[in-house]
Amino acid sequence: MVNFISKSKQGTEKMLNFVVGCSFHGACKAKLTMQTVLFHSTIFGPIRSRRLGVSLGINLTPDDGKVCTFDCLYCEAGFNAQGPGTTGFPTRERVAWLLESRLKNMNEAGEPLDVITFSGNGEPTLHPEFPGVIDDTIALRDRYYPGAKVSVLSNSTRIDREDVCDALRKVDNNILKLDSALTPTIRMIDRPTSPSFTAERLVPLLEKFKGQCVIQTMFLRGEHDGCMIDNTLPVEIEALVAAYRRIEPREIMIYSIDRKTPEEKLEKVPSDELHEIGERIAVATGIPVSVA
Ligand code: SF4
DSSP, X not given: OEEEEEEOTTSOEEEEEEOOBOSTTTTOBOOOEEEEOOOOSSEEEEEEETTTEEEXXXXXXXXXXXXXXXXXXXXXXXXXXXXXXXXXXXXXXXXXXXXXXXXXXXHHTTOOOOEEEXXXXXXXXXXXXXXXXXXXXXXXXXXXXXXXXXXXXXXXTTTTSHHHHHHXXXXXXXXXXXXXXXXXXXXXXXXXXXXXXXXXXXXXXXXXXXXXXXXXXXXXXXEETTEEEETTSHHHHHHHHHHHHHHOOSEEEEEOXXXXXXXXXXXXXXXXXXXXXXXXXXXXXXXXXXXX
């Protein structure tokens, strides 16, 4: 039995219990306690983001579970094993209605807003009406906060779809994940649910944005199921630099762990080391690097 403690941004806390098999120890059942954070609403915040400023969040995935095409060891929403919950995806109409209500109230109260950010309990582009939601959001942003940006944090797994790419091209900050340019490392850290997801297929798809994207890379070290993980090694940085050069994003955003992770044997890369890595990448690529 695994005990997942789910803690909402609003401060409520609940315990989720379920059984998982431990792949390292075969049939044995691991007894672990993991801290996870779910957003229990479609619109959340505004919150002050270290990367984005005053940010109003949109969670397009269910608000009582997680739905993602990755199952990252560091995911703040916890492992996919917790299940998708019961509420399902919010409809396009409901997202627009909720967003308009919030923006109108904030505007009338004179509250500032820098960015509307799609993130939440999973991968936002999985929403069946993602392109329509983006159109609605841009229209509402233009009406209530024309100076604010629209950002999407995506794990890049759905950019083989033309409608998803078209929608991502419309937003101000199309922030796409690339944690490693080496498939075995992606498999260890991000754990894609599709066996056909590889770095070799991903990088050419990222190139198609022709620079109209920001690449986000999480650096970490640690252990999972008896395997050592370290995407700060020279071989990793070399592969990432080669990929960044091909993709030519307008910016590279690097960061490390900030909160508790479902795999507790992960280590944060210290800030000074992260800055050194950022400098090396900026020099090697000529692309601006921000370190969060
Ligand atoms: S892509 Fe994002 S939401 Fe999905 S598992 Fe990774 S960190 Fe979590």
